[in-house]
Amino acid sequence: MKWLTHWNLSDPPFGKDIADQNLWVPSSRKRxxxxxxxxxxxxxxxxxxxxPGVGKTCVLRAxxxxxxxxxxxxxxxxNATLGRRDFYxxxxxxxxxxxxxxxxxxxxxxxDHVKALGSERVHPVFLLxxxxxxxxxxxxxxxxxxxxxxDARPLLSLVLVGLPETQQRLLxxxxxxxxxxxxxxxxxxEAQAKDTAEYIAHRxxxxxxxxxxxxxDAIALLHEASxxxxxxxxxxxxxxxxxxxxHKLRSIDRDLVxxxxxxxxxxxxx
Numbered sequence: 001m002k003w004l005t006h007w008n009l010s011d012p013p014f015g016k017d018i019a020d021q022n023l024w025v026p027s028s029r030k031r032x033x034x035x036x037x038x039x040x041x042x043x044x045x046x047x048x049x050x051x052p053g054v055g056k057t058c059v060l061r062a063x064x065x066x067x068x069x070x071x072x073x074x075x076x077x078x079n080a081t082l083g084r085r086d087f088y089x090x091x092x093x094x095x096x097x098x099x100x101x102x103x104x105x106x107x108x109x110x111x112d113h114v115k116a117l118g119s120e121r122v123h124p125v126f127l128l129x130x131x132x133x134x135x136x137x138x139x140x141x142x143x144x145x146x147x148x149x150x151d152a153r154p155l156l157s158l159v160l161v162g163l164p165e166t167q168q169r170l171l172x173x174x175x176x177x178x179x180x181x182x183x184x185x186x187x188x189x190e191a192q193a194k195d196t197a198e199y200i201a202h203r204x205x206x207x208x209x210x211x212x213x214x215x216x217d218a219i220a221l222l223h224e225a226s227x228x229x230x231x232x233x234x235x236x237x238x239x240x241x242x243x244x245x246x247h248k249l250r251s252i253d254r255d256l257v258x259x260x261x262x263x264x265x266x267x268x269x270x
Contacts, residue, residue, distance in 0.1 A: 003245035013207035013241075014234035020065035023058055024202040026195045032186050033062045036159065039184040040067055040125050043154035045146065046184035047131075047170070048161045053231030054188055056161050060127055063159075073117055073124045080133040080162075087138045091126070110145065118155040131162035132169065139169065143178040158182075190228025193220065199230065200237065214240070217254035225261050239264060 004012065011017070025033060032048065036059070039046040050056050064074055079090050085103035092099040092106055095113055100106045117124050128134070146156050160166060160182070167187075170179040191199065197219050204213055214222070218240070226233035239260045244252045 003242045006245035006248070007213060007241060008209050009204075009241075010208040011206075012238065013203040014238045018203075018206065020061045022206045023062050023065070024199050025058070025062050026191070026198060028192070028195070029055060029059055029062070029188065032059055032188055033066065035184055035186055036063045037066050039159075040072060040123065040157050043123055043157055044184060045158045045182045046160070046186065047167060047182050048159065048186045048188070049164045049166050050188040051163065051190070051229070053229035054190055055230050056188065057129070058230070059188065060129070060159075060161060063127075067125070071121065071123060073122050074127060075124065076127045076129065078129040080128065080130040080138075081135075082138075083135055084137045084141055087135070107145070114156050123157065124155070125157045125159060127159045127161065129161045131160040132166040133162070134160075136174070139175050139178060143181055146181060191223075191230060191233070192228065193223050196223040196226070196228070196233060199233070213252060215251060215253045218252050218257045221254050221257040221261075225257065236260060236264065 001012070004010070036046055036048065040063070048056060048059065060076070067074065075091070075094050077091055077094050079087075082090055085106060088103065088106040088110060089099040091110060095110065097109050097113060100109055114124050142158060146154075146158060160170075164187070167185070169175060170182070197216075200214055200219060200222070201210075204210070214237075222233060222236060222240075225236055236257070240252050240257055243260050243263070244256055249256065
């Protein structure tokens with residue numbers, strides 16, 4: 001990619017392909033990660049909500065990086081649009097178990113697996129992404145999955161992650177059994193202006209450069225244009241780098257960001 005060479009970058013700085021240990025976690029997100037880590041150590045359940053693109057998946061990856069592999073087994077499940085039996089079959093596959101024929105058999109296979117991990121002093125954590133899309137029959141049954149020995153042993157942690165409406169659904173009376181078991185309830189908002197500046201510098205550094213590629217005015221406009229959503233910031237910043245390389249610029253200023261924003265808007269119209 002010629003635009004990477006122009007900026008002396010080894011990799012696309014704002015892509016998804018970044019190691020967990022190199023993720024950017026500002027102080028506001030760090031508190032969220034610490035709370036999730038604490039919930040897992042306490043063997044309790046957690047809820048994390050936020051608007052699209054604010055960094056929920058980055059928080060989960062930071063959680064994966066911080067939990068010791070020896071004592072925990074994390075299972076990521078993102079196919080939330082399934083009915084109860086197919087949801088548990090999907091979970092079986094994520095656990096490398098052979099899915100059974102009936103809903104009851106699938107459920108008990110997962111339960112037995114959780115118990116077996118407990119006997120090995122390994123605590124399983126199920127990360128349920130896109131939780132706002134979970135079918136109602138799945139929500140109504142999740143609290144049963146977390147019950148062991150008459151609800152006396154916390155052998156499993158559930159971490160539900162989704163849009164803000166996830167909490168609204170859990171507050172419904174029919175979901176109160178699950179809601180009452182979720183003691184850690186977290187929310188993350190859009191990145192702040194200083195977060196955006198730190199994020200850009202961090203990603204550029206891990207892509208091979210520590211020089212000031214974006215001017216302070218350019219960063220301010222990027223923050224405004226992305227509305228604090230990291231996913232949108234990634235897209236627009238990448239467009240700026242490509243456009244700057246095309247015109248052989250040595251840095252990106254506010255005018256170039258404005259131009260990139262206009263070109264994106266024109267592309268969306270077409």
